[in-house]
Amino acid sequence: MAKLKLVAEPDKHEIRMWRDFEAPRELVFKAFTDPTLVPKWWGPYEVTTTVDQMDVRKGGIWRYVQRDDSGNEYGFSGVYHEVVSPERLVFTFEFEGLPGHVLLETVTFEEHDGKTRMIDSSIFQTVEDRDGMIQSGMERGAAASWDRFEELLKTL
């Protein structure tokens, strides 16, 4: 199974991740943008995620809440700035525990021979914010999400 690739060059504002999925991009895009499916793949295995809002259109808001075993809740939210099905999403992302630290995320879906490469570029306000996100263990969290996403795709 192809795993997540992640690149974060020194002293840059970007984290770039990508992975190939064995599915056509219409299906990958649909799965990625379906509010009923988000709880099945978003975030690491040990938390539960609920979708509070997810209005996948330009100007629409998304908001997810993660709950851990101890009952702690963590909110994540943003605004969709571009939705071009099945090619591209642009949205902002904010962890509500760290208000005002916003990142701009662009997810691109490229199909080659029936497989889909999903490319996720996150741009941070500062290099320090980006490095902080990496140190917080985001690679492990993202890898788990994308593993879960692949498992989900196989069931669709």
Next chain:
Amino acid sequence: MAKLKLVAEPDKHEIRMWRDFEAPRELVFKAFTDPTLVPKWWGPYEVTTTVDQMDVRKGGIWRYVQRDDSGNEYGFSGVYHEVVSPERLVFTFEFEGLPGHVLLETVTFEEHDGKTRMIDSSIFQTVEDRDGMIQSGMERGAAASWDRFEELLKTL
């Protein structure tokens, strides 16, 4: 008169601009976020700007329209992601003629001895987008806007 400073390091996603204004930051912040004042300073001298929407609060939308002498209209819009008066604004920025190319702008207002340093950091989705913005003459446009903004401050 202190002029606009602009830094765009090679191969980075950011454009950083700053300038000192001879006014307390409460006034600078208020002028910057007042919809009735935006037409007096936003954009170069030779165009007219009207505010279509400007809801300065987290999640609020802004949209300005520029008209040139030939009657061409150009729309610019975005969403406020953080509003901390009189310290900081975070918002997205999109030129509607180039949809899907979004930038994330953070404006910080720092007061020192009654003067205010306004620092504007724009983060682009790609280095190419950033370089394209520079090549489009944004420095001239920004310098004119900030000159007009200083003139406006003197009248308040």
